[in-house]
Amino acid sequence: MTASAAPAADVVLDARELVRNYDRTPALRGVSLAVRAGEVVAITGPSGSGKSTLLHCLAGIVRPDEGEVRWQGRRIDTQSEAQRSRLRRTEFGVLFQFGQLVPELTAAENVALPLLLAGTRRRTALGTAEGWLDRFGVAELAGKRPTEMSGGQAQRVATARALVTGPAVLFADEPTGALDTLAGEQVLVQLTRAARESGTTVLVVTHDAKVAAHADREVVLRDGLIESDDQALLGAAGARR
C-alpha cells in the first residue's frame, strides 16, 4: 500500500497512511484517501471500523499518530489546536449525530453563532441565519429554543449552522443516526442539495447504505483499513482491493 507522490489537481483533502491508536487499540492502520472539490463522499463500515476516527483526523479534530493530512496542500495534522480550531471555524463545517445546539440560544442565534464568532455584526448574522432556516424549511423555528424542537427540526437547524459560513467542506458524523426514516431523509436531501448548489465538499460517516446512496462515492472501512472505494482517484492508493 503506497501513497501517490502527487495528488490530482482538484484534490482538496489528501490523507496519507493515517495511523491512529486509542491506547493500544488500533483505529486506523494506514489509510490514504484523496477527496476532490465538490465530491459528496460516504465513509461507511461496521462499528469499530475506524470511520469516525478517519473523519475526525480529516477534520483536524484529532491528530493521527502517523501519516499526514493536507487541506488544499497545507499540512493540518502538524498545526496547533488553535490553528486547527480556526480552520474548523472558517473553512470547515462539522455536524454530529446530535446537533449539539446551544440550549440557551434560539434557532436563529444558534445558526448565527459561527458568523458572530467570526466577527459579523449581530443584525447581519441573524438575517443570514434566518435565510438559512428558511432554506431548510424551518423558518418558523427562528425564535424557538432546542428544547421546543423535534429531533428532525433540531438537526435541520444544526445543518444550517454547519453551512452558514459557506464552508469549503462539511464533515458529518452519522448526521441522521438519531432521526426516524422520514426526518433523516429530509435532512439528507436538504444537506446534499445545499452542498451541491454551493460546491461544498461533503464527507459523511454512516453505517446506513440508504444514507450512502445520497453520496457520489462510497469508501468502506473495515478493521482500520479501506476495504473498497468505488471512485478511488487514480494514483491515490489506499484501497485494499
Added chain:
Amino acid sequence: MALAHVILGLLAGGERHGYDLKRQHDARFPLARPLPAAQVYATLDRLQRDGLVAPGAVERSGGPDRTAYGVTPAGRAELERWLDDVEGPEPFVASPLSVKVTLALLAAGDDAATGYLRRQRAAHLARMRELTRTVTDPGTSIAAVLAAGYALDHLDADLRWIDTALSRVSAYSEELRS
C-alpha cells in the same frame, strides 16, 4: 399477485377498455414492468368468462371498435375479499445472493465469495443511488417516490445481509469444510 385482481382494482372506479387499463397500470405502478396489452386482453377474457367483469360501452372512433369493461357485483366481492387478505411472508428464503455465496465457497473458495459479495454490493449501491435520485427529485410523483422507496428498502435489506455475509465468509467457509 394475480393480474386479475389488479385489473379488477383498476376497473373499480368505472368502465375502461383494455388499452386504457394498460396505460393506467403503467402510470399507477411506475417501477413495475410495463404491462403487455395482450396480457390485459387475455385477462379480461378470463374475468368475463368467470362473471367478474362485463362488457359495457363500445367506443367507435376511426380505428377498430374498443369495448369498455366494468366490474360486476361478483367481481367487486372478489376484489374486496382479495384486498382484505394479508399477503403471506415468503416461505422460501434462499435468495440468489445467498445461493451464490454458498456455491462460490464450495466451488472456488473464500476469495471468490468475497469478490462476488463486494461486486454485488457495488451493484446494489449503484442502483440505490439511481433510486435515491428519483426519490429526491422534487418533480417525482408520490407514486414513483413510494415505488422507488419500496425498492430502496429492499435493496438496503440485501445490502445489510451482504455486509453481514462479508464479515462471516471465513467462518462460513470453515463450517462448509467441516
